[in-house]
Amino acid sequence: VTKHFPVRGVRLRRGAAPRVVHAVENVSLSLYAGRITALVGESGSGKSTLARLLAQLYPLTSGEVRLHGQAVHSQRGRAFRDHVRKVQLILQDPFASFNPVATIASTLKRAVAIHQPGKRGKDQAAVIDDLLQQINLVPARQFTEKYPHELSGGQLQRISIARALAASPEVFLADEPVSSLDVSIRLGILNLLRRLTEERNAAMLYVTHDIASARYFAADTAVMYAGEVVETGPSEAVTQQAAHPYTQLLIDSAPDPARDGSGRVRDIGQPPSLIDPPAGCRFHPRCPFAMERCGSQAPPSFDLTGGHTARCWLYADDAEARERRADNAR
Numbered sequence: 242v243t244k245h246f247p248v249r250g251v252r253l254r255r256g257a258a259p260r261v262v263h264a265v266e267n268v269s270l271s272l273y274a275g276r277i278t279a280l281v282g283e284s285g286s287g288k289s290t291l292a293r294l295l296a297q298l299y300p301l302t303s304g305e306v307r308l309h310g311q312a313v314h315s316q317r318g319r320a321f322r323d324h325v326r327k328v329q330l331i332l333q334d335p336f337a338s339f340n341p342v343a344t345i346a347s348t349l350k351r352a353v354a355i356h357q358p359g360k361r362g363k364d365q366a367a368v369i370d371d372l373l374q375q376i377n378l379v380p381a382r383q384f385t386e387k388y389p390h391e392l393s394g395g396q397l398q399r400i401s402i403a404r405a406l407a408a409s410p411e412v413f414l415a416d417e418p419v420s421s422l423d424v425s426i427r428l429g430i431l432n433l434l435r436r437l438t439e440e441r442n443a444a445m446l447y448v449t450h451d452i453a454s455a456r457y458f459a460a461d462t463a464v465m466y467a468g469e470v471v472e473t474g475p476s477e478a479v480t481q482q483a484a485h486p487y488t489q490l491l492i493d494s495a496p497d498p499a500r501d502g503s504g505r506v507r508d509i510g511q512p513p514s515l516i517d518p519p520a521g522c523r524f525h526p527r528c529p530f531a532m533e534r535c536g537s538q539a540p541p542s543f544d545l546t547g548g549h550t551a552r553c554w555l556y557a558d559d560a561e562a563r564e565r566r567a568d569n570a571r
């Protein structure tokens with residue numbers, strides 16, 4: 242999929258091409274039932290835009306999103322709504338995604354009324370009780386009559402997960418689901434998401450800037466840089482034998498979670514402007530291994546071993562690339 246946003250407020254000379262932000266460029270990614278895939282990158286790398294494209298919140302510039310092999314945007318009416326319902330987004334800040342003047346009960350009732358319109362009265366109440374049990378908030382009474390500001394961030398994030406469950410999703414898109422929460426409760430929420438993914442045989446995209454949590458939490462990891470996916474593979478391989486120089490930089494600059502649980506990435510320079518992204522490999526201005534071709538030719542995705550891929554000229558099969566690769570390994 243590709244997504245370009247128009248740049249607003251820029252006056253164009255007559256005949257000049259309209260300027261766009263190249264937010265997501267030719268990204269190809271697969272999610273699997275019962276499996277968590279982490280999408281890792283700096284802020285501004287296009288991760289959240291990609292998640293929103295999968296949730297059909299923006300139209301695509303080009304490409305397709307398929308669910309069970311069927312292109313979602315080619316569907317109309319009820320079939321489209323049904324597809325959209327199966328893909329649920331969980332956002333970073335739960336307080337921003339709730340109506341502040343509605344009780345939790347009325348928010349959940351609304352969600353159940355939309356997604357399970359056949360359930361009314363006692364049946365509806367039973368569905369809500371069951372949702373609250375699934376997210377480990379019991380006794381339900383204690384929470385349902387409250388307003389969002391009366392709950393903690395962790396409790397409200399659990400409620401937002403319950404609200405997503407009302408739609409019986411097959412795909413969860415969790416965009417930095419624990420980044421705004423206290424470090425002490427993050428693990429509990431991640432474990433809840435993992436359990437739901439496994440029990441429901443759902444697919445999950447876990448969007449994060451914290452590559453250490455990707456290794457702990459996700460079976461597969463995709464690394465995004467400046468709108469492109471630059472490395473994919475089993476999380477173990479991507480984090481332990483990172484192939485792309487950007488992934489290596491991300492890992493080297495992450496704090497050791499054993500020493501410091503903040504999960505913050507230290508300053509490692511700025512990602513490029515997506516209005517005029519660098520030609521060739523978008524990482525070449527920051528890459529210590531850049532070769533001549535990197536400044537002009539965009540690298541294809543090379544297959545390494547064990548389902549690991551890297552979009553980087555170091556993995557080309559020629560003498561110069563082999564030599565640089567050996568430098569990199571040193």
Ligand code: SF4
Pocket residue numbers: 485486487522523524525526528529530531532535540552553554555
């Ligand atoms: Fe570095 Fe070239 Fe690989 Fe880009 S393609 S990451 S510039 S070596």
Ligand code: MG
Pocket residue numbers: 284285288289417
């Ligand atoms: Mg984001």
